[in-house]
Every structure is written in C-alpha cells, then in structure tokens.
Amino acid sequence: MPARRWRVLAALVALNGLAGCGLNGDFGRMRSSLVHDDVHAWMGPAAAPGSGKSSKRPQLTDEERQLRDLAYPLIEPPYDRNKFFSVIGEVGLTIRPWTYPDREIYSSRLFETAYRSQTARYNKLIEDMRNDVIRIDPFFRTARYIADIDRKRAKSFDHVSKVSAEERSGTVRRMDENKAIIRWVQESLHERAASYKIALDRLVIAAPSMNAVEAERSLTLLQQQITNHGV
Helix, strand or coil: CCHHHHHHHHHHHHHHHHCCCCCECHHHCECHHHCCCCCCCCHHHHHCHHHCCCCCCCCCCHHHHHHHHHHHHHHCCHHHCCCCCHHHHHCCCCCCCCCCCCCCHHHHHHHHCCCCCHHHHHHHHHHHHHHHHHHHHHHHHHHHHHHHHHHHHHHHCCCCCCCCHHHHHHHHHHHHHHHHHHHHHHHHHHHHHHHHHHHHHHHHHHCCCCHHHHHHHHHHHHHHHHHHCCC
C-alpha cells in the first residue's frame, strides 16, 4: 500500500479520537492544536503537479505560506467545512480531486441537509457567501505581493552567478506553484459564485422569502469582489 494511503488511514484513525472534541474552531478554521506551519504546503505540488518532486525547492517564505493558508478556504468546497473528514482535506490527504466537478453539488447538499426551516437554508447560503467575501481581499493582497516578488526573483537570475542548476530549477518550480495556486483560487471563485447562484435560484422557487433579497445582495457583493480583483 502506498505511503500516502497509509497516512490517510492513520488520519482516519486519529479522527475517531478527535470527533468528540471537534475539529474546527471559529470561522471554519482548523483548531490551532491541529495546525503546523506548513500544513498547506501540499497545495503547491497539487496545483502544479507537473512541477516534479525531486527538485530542491527553497523553504516557503512567510508570504508563500500565508498565500497557501489564505487559498485553502477558497478552494475547499463550502459544504465540506466542519465535517468529520475536513482535517484530511486540510492536510492534503484527500483522495478526491480538488475541483468543482458539478456546480449543482452545493445546492444539492444545501437541500439534502436537514434544517428546521427554509430560513435556515437561506442563512447558510448567505453565511457561506459572506465568508468568501471576507477572505478575498486578504488573499489577493498576498497574491499581488507574491507575484511582484516572483517577477523580481526571475530577473535576479541574470545577476546572480553562484546558483546551482538544482537551486535554480527548484526556485522556478516554486514560482510556477505560486502562479498555479493563484490561478486555482481564481477558477474556484468563479465556480463558487455559479454554485451559489444555482442554490439561490432553487431556494427562491422552493421557498419564496424576503431572505432572498439579502441572499441576492450577498451574491452581488461576492461577484463584485471577484470582478474587482480581475478574476
């Protein structure tokens, strides 16, 4: 059995012991006791699988680490947050692809989940959209900084002589990973907005409510944020 699969199984066993105390803290984040500095380092190779595994990459900078930490909540499907298996996804041990295979999955999960009222469904939809709005600015501030630094990094190769071929290759691959993570979030945001729109349309048909007005405002704000950042 591949080592990666063993790690998945080990994580599942650990989850049995964690289920009673809860896996997530405020705002859908992992509990601090379960987080280490490079918990999202896997996102680089996952976003740019062609970058290879053997090259010597430089250690993640603080900003590169932050980029990954801020990116993760924007690529994790909202319906997976706070589930018992969310820790597996957080540390990159999920066995499913990190994509949105179907824009209707969000609305399907929203309708399949038991709520006491349709108002609670509206509130869940509004909460998910607002959470994404809050996350967008910090991510793109960091993304712009990383993109600027990587452009300067690339130019510096022409002026630095004592860099081995392996170091140069590893740095180039790190820059490729940074770009791929930013692109991953950009694509995810489009999919998320489309998924929320489908869910809202279904809710309006199933349960017309004044809550739809607030949900529409939240969706419009999210779409504006996405447009403002050139996504």
